[in-house]
Amino acid sequence: MADKKIILITGASSGIGLSTALEAQNKGFTVIFTSRNIESNDTLKGKLVNGSVLKNLDVSNETSVKNLFEFVKAKFGKLDALINCAGFVDPETMLATTLENWNATISINLTGTFLCCKYATNFMKKEGGTIVNVSSTAGLTPRPGWGAYAASKSAVIGFSASISEELSEYNIRVFVICPGRTATPLRKILAPTEDPHTIMQPETVSNTILFCLTDEAAPLEGQPILVRERF
Structure with missing residues (x-):
């Protein structure tokens, strides 16, 4: 693409975040892969193309988030999209x-989403952009035994709907993805005995996330987008 797009992805060391980051590179995007200790990931270093970089980030720490966006501004001068995949x-x-x-779950899943959206908006509001927040079907239906997680993901849905309206004046589009059962390390914690080969793979979710970066996705903005496969 003539004007290379810059995308920042949180939680990009595994699961949906990693799958999305790698597929975005395949499509020609420059990707800022972030997670807590990603800069020491030698395997990922060997997979970087298109000027992509690895940056450590603690989404629950405002100073860490602020420093990351200052780096992005200094190195790239723009940000076209933020994809919030970090989860706990x-x-x-x-x-x-x-x-x-409880506090750890809320601080990473919800507060981290808020902080990244806030600093991304401060950066993107002059030229517009796209934000994709990854929630879960756990935020839409009862999840006995997963109360903290369900509460955090439900809150991400409400937060995303709110800022979708709020940020429209800056030409920033906001999407919220609600994946069903997906074969990720997070899902393994929730359902340790489940066979990951019998459920949806991260690539299915990644394709939907990247679709949200296209003009065709406009009618889906601001509402929960369920991503599920039937087996």
């Missing part, structure tokens, strides 16, 4: 859930 889960019943567990 430690499933427990409500009575067994500690405040530490």
Whole structure:
């Protein structure tokens, strides 16, 4: 593409984030792969093309988020899309859930989404852009034993709908993806005995995320987009 697009992806060291980052590179995008310790990932270093980079990021830490976007501004001068894939889960019943567990789940899944959206908007509001937040079907239907996770993902849906309206004046489009059962490390924690070959693969979700970066996706903005496969 003549004007190379710059995409920042959180949680890009595994699962849906990694799959999306690699497919985006295949499509010619320059990708900023981020996660907590991704800069030491030698395997991923060997897969970088199109000027893509690896950057450490703690989405729950505002200073870490702020520093990342300052780096992006200095190195690339623009940001076309933000894809929030970073996630955390430690499933427990409500009575067994500690405040530490609750706070960790909310701070990564929800607060991290908020912080990245805030700093991305400050960067993108002059030229517009696209934000894709990854929620879950767990945010739409009951999940006994996953209360903290379900609450965080439900909140991401509401937050995304709200800022979709709010950011329209800056020509920033906001999408929220709700994948069903997907073969990721996070899903393995939620369902440790499940055969990952019998459920949806990350590439299916990645294709939907990247579709949201096209003009054809406009009618889907601001509403939960369910991504599921039937087996």
